Amino acid sequence: MPNSFANLSPLTQAGPVRVLLVNAGEAEALSWSALVQPLRLAQRLLPDGLQLEVCTLAQAAQPLPEQHPGWQLALLVGEEGARDPDPALCRAAIERCRQAAFWGAVGAGVLWLAEAGAVGGVRIALPWSLYADTEDVPSRAILIPQLYVIDGRHLSCCGGAASLDFSLTLIEALFGAALQAEIKEALCVERVRGPEERQRVALQARFGALQPKLSEAVTLMETNIEEPLSTDDVANLVGLSRRQLERLFKQYLGSLPSRYYLELRLRRARQLLRETNHSIVQVGLMCGFSSGSHFSTAFGALFGNTPREERQRKLAAS
CATH class of the missing domain: 1.10.10.60 (Homeodomain-like)
Known part of the structure; x- marks a missing residue:
């Protein structure tokens, strides 16, 4: 797991982690259901560790009770292709979310943050089909083609099926690999795609x-x-x-x-290490690395482990 997501772990030190999810779409929408279901399971398995609150846009715009403790993590969720939300309600929901220590959006909600000028200069994982809609956004974010990303206190996910990977990654960052594994088993999930993986669409x-x-x-x-x-x-x-x-x-x-080119080659190398039996030297050469030490150093800088450790993980898993 990238070090940036590890920055979430201190949230668990002050009692239960309080999470707010604002649903701007339908309850059965994929971006929403894939995000919320793992977190609901985590709350059921760890009732003293997670307090999950879900609400609609209209509910997020209502004043909070005076003694409300607020949230440590908040996300605005919108389904791509859905009708644009009421601007006043959307602004209120964004203001509600940004009060959290870590906050952001999923799916079309990422575009709404950009349109509100809330993520200028921030790396965001916007659904690829909404890229053209950012041309008139005055405060430009940095669009990256990955599934999800954390940049400082900002979180974003392209939505759809990637919401499941994002949710499970949040669970691991907050509560550890053991709880994530239990939830993966309950949901019949074999593999969690990492934030370095790209949205799988044609360029x-x-x-x-x-x-x-x-x-x-x-x-x-x-x-x-x-x-x-x-x-x-x-x-x-x-x-x-x-x-x-x-x-x-x-x-x-x-x-x-x-x-970008270097990371492209390293992601290909990681795929080969996981999915083939080519030697580490062969994988390095196949991805343009004539020096084994350069390959190992660059791989470790991006993924946090060496090619040898990556191969050992594959062997252990099998």
């Missing part, structure tokens, strides 16, 4: 119409893993200057091209 669908040059650049990177191109090579091949390419990556992916 053309995610960026094509909005930024075709960016889409082309990332496609070049994805198809040149074993023999990586230089940033200048990528820029020349898509018809941009190096500075223009770096500006696009910074604006839409929150990263420099070289860093």
